[in-house]
Amino acid sequence: MIGADSRPIRTSTLLLRLLAFAVLAVSLMVVDHQGQHLRQIRSALSVLTYPLVTIAAIPARVGGWMSEAFTSEEKLRQRYLALEEQHRILQARLQQYEALEVENRRLRSLLGSATRVADRAVVAELIEVSTEPFTRTIVINKGSSDNVFLGQPVLDAYGIVGQVTEVSPQLSRVTLITDPGHAIPVQVTRTGLRTVLYGTGDDDTVDLPFLTASAKIKKGDLLTSSGMGGRFPPRYPVARVTEVINDPNEAFLQIKATPLAKLQHHKEVLLVWPGKTEPKPVESP
């Protein structure tokens, strides 16, 4: 390979340019880390990267389409029958649910406490692209043009998936509950114990780090969102406790849990607009 150009590049200008661009990058990082000032820039740049994301997702989409196209009729029939049966069971349960909801609302109004309005949900499709290594995020095909907002809770059929952490016009990025930087307030349904659940970066393990030996929690306990902090709607399933280790040398219990949402397998997720809580009527003393 022979030099295509004869102009030598002087080291001093090179160093100067390095310094200038490094400072630019560092100041961008500082501003981005501090808050949401760069949201517009990111959103504008994501318009440029949107076609790249779409192209990158093509192989996975074709793969999915192929496997669908070549499924045998027999298999499809079986799946159809199974779904029909499941649908019937769920329908039967729903009848009860509606009656219970009416009863619940009446009881709540008798008690004078706040009633919850049902949450609204929209299905979003996953765009299969990789993200930064060692983080747990997914990209979905709904963005600010579909009224997706920052911090919006995302569910699947089995539990809470995560929350929206980046919104651009056509896409948004969802940080999963298993991301090492994610935490969600939860409650043990059996005892009412409230705590915070942290992601570990591992797909089927989450952590409950700050519970002492006196905490009422055991293997098999169901953890639901507690609604504390106001970001996630309350009473949605999150995880199930798989392991409680009481090591006397440690200050806290070592508790592991498995997320209930099928974080690895979904093609679709539910975006939720939490229903507003009607204000509690003021009681006269």
Add this chain to the structure above:
Amino acid sequence: MNVSALTRSRLIIAATFVVALILSVVPVPTWAEQFRPDWVGLVLIYWCMATPHRVGIGSAWLVGLLQDVLYGALLGQYALSKTIIAFLAVKLHLRVRVVPPWQQALAVLVMLAVGQLFVIWVRAIIGKPVLGFSYWTPSIVSMVVWPWIFIILRDIRRRGQVS
């Protein structure tokens, strides 16, 4: 050099970067994630060494910023890393490009590893977890694929008369 030749050179270089950016987000199974070479880094090093007057620190910064947006990373994280890689590549291009590709691969490993070191520092500062050895496998895989990347990009450069 006339204007159309210059435009063609720029277009070809931009196209290789676009392909590299797409390859960096094409989905692979989770276990294979750590074996994905740093496509953008490899393409960047090639152009910095072959045409240092055309691709340098400025272009590296821009491509890095696009990678940040694609990855949903902290804005500037990959921009900084790619800037450092481009600096090393331009600085060493006269010394590295005279040796055969498999020897160049060692220099490529060093450049990419230094770039990754900056990413790790940033991640450590903002409190994201820093993982063990598997974090460095992309650089090693990149070193292994470098000779092929080199040959492919050299062909592209000669066919397209990029200079």
